Amino acid sequence: MWMRDERERMTVYAAMRDGVLATESDDGEWRTTEGLVEHRIECLDAAAEHAFCGTFESGLHRTIDGRSWERVGAESLPDAVTAVRVSPHDPREVWVGTEPSRLFKSPDAGKTWRELPALTSLPSADEWSFPPRPSTHHVRWIELDPTDPERVYVGIEAGALLVSEDGGETWTDRPEGSRRDNHALATHPDAPGRVYSAAGDGYAESTDGGLAWEHPQEGLEHRYVWSVAVDPGDPDTVLVAAASGANSAHRVGESYVYRKRGGGEDAAWRRIGDEYDSGAGLPTGQGTYRYVLSAGREAGEFWALSNTGLFRTADAGDSWERVGVAWPDRFDDATARGLAVVGE
Template sequence: MTTIYAAMRNRLLVCTDGDGTGSDWTATAHLEGRDLECVAGSPAAPERAFVGTLEDGLFRSADGGDSWERLETDAFVSDAVMSLTVSPHDPDVVYAGTEPSRVYRSTDGGDSWTHLEGIVDLPSEDDWFFPPRPDTHHTRWLEADPFDPDRLYVGIELGSLIIGDVGGDEPTWRERPPGSRRDNHSLATHPDREGRVYSAAGDGFAVSDDGGEHWEHPQDGLEHRYCWSVVPDPADPDRILLSSASGASNAHTAATAESYVYRREGDDPWERLDDRGLPTGDGVVRAVFATTADGTVYGANNRGLFRSSDFGDSWDRVEIAWDDGLETQTPRGLVVVP
């Protein structure tokens, strides 16, 4: 059975494929009325998932999304949980990021949390800000390295890409490595390419081949450079899907939306994937993506939930109820647990 967690603006959709064929989906709504920001899960612990909210803290399910409990997070600086990730090395190790920017770690599946200190002591912190709420900033994305369990990539919106060594008693942080983006919205790594890191940022796409120490900016063919979600093909680290728009209002607001999906293969220019079954263009907010180990890609925008088995060449709608309220929402995150 496949379970998809789609974090929308004011509800979490838990979608299950009961017969495993992709043709018999059911969806239930949870955490309705909450202001959702992120979602995380792991195939290594398929019954467990986490959701972060803007004002109500952190929630966990231990039964595949059927029920949710609010976790005690006294260590957190606020109830604004903006990012989550589960370690690929140990599903009991979970990282959370907040607004204002802090990073926390649990080593017991979310029962208790420890503050990984030092983020806001970095020299560039005075320059960090989040434009809609300019007096603050937040940890927009967390990505654990699949080869080094002590290495953590942190995207601050807006201000910095940070590399963390979090294995010791006192974590160490290095900010703004050469070529890194400032407005990182999502980061990704590849399970078969050590050192490969991808960034989808408000100031463009970037890729690193040395664990984030240096970054390059292949932009040829990428006409829309306010980038949001990035996923590599599990079978080919040089094959990448990216959602993007020309700016924030075109990306996040349904009334003014105009977003697109691009694919890059090897050193070829980016190709815009229009008319493939996944809605793009006018009225469509930027998509969020998630992949499975077999290369299936799922994408969500305000028009629905979609599935591709050929890495973006064609998409089929996941047949779940999609009411009018969802047409105006911008998906916050997507997790697939096969």
């Protein structure tokens, strides 16, 4: 049974469609609190000081203890919050994206907000649309560069990848080779300029801060890619969650996890986690909705969340263990919406 150092406290926030589990451990035992029940959860991010969760019908919520949540920004933010990101440079700085697509920034942990209006006047904006609701669209992901506090990446679902080099005041619209249906983005503190994209129209990587993109696809048999995470100890080891299409990922439930090691166009993907027996391994295939993946805080550590439960690997996906948290029965048929692992 995997255990951390008893002196280290950690919290895992696992957001499902209709509730958030905050799971704490500082002595090898897990204590789980369920919050935001009966809300329609869209997104989640966290730092050691606090966590933020976006809902579709009641805006943004914040917790400082994992047990009680309060709405923040009710007078400034729309009700439909679809993306949230806590800055890696300053945990008080919080970014929010909404439906329809708008972008907001708070310098004080959600007390005050400022809109960044340049996002809505870009040339591609007239072409943005979300297929299930074609008259609208939303910010699906916000990624803040860990080595440059002014560089911001935004994924619009669906229609564009956007890159800002001045903190969101101006944008590069649809840089060369970028995907149109970006679901999740990732960066790495040891790889300046490296950006990873999980998109409905395939996987992509950039090595120049998002201004040009490559598409390493070899071995990736399922190319509707939903989530991406990068090994904390190796920017060339990448995991993605993928399916054959949106219906398989979100409704039917037939999704897979792949790993790529090595950089460049020629690096091949390999499917992992297909063996699952009596709680060992990672369930994939039929009955599994698309995973949300998160990098841990140690080399080789990844976390994965789906309707099948919460899982952790310490060896970059060679072996997995289900984390023994209290798991509501209704989550068995729910989609995962966000995952964050933080510690003190």
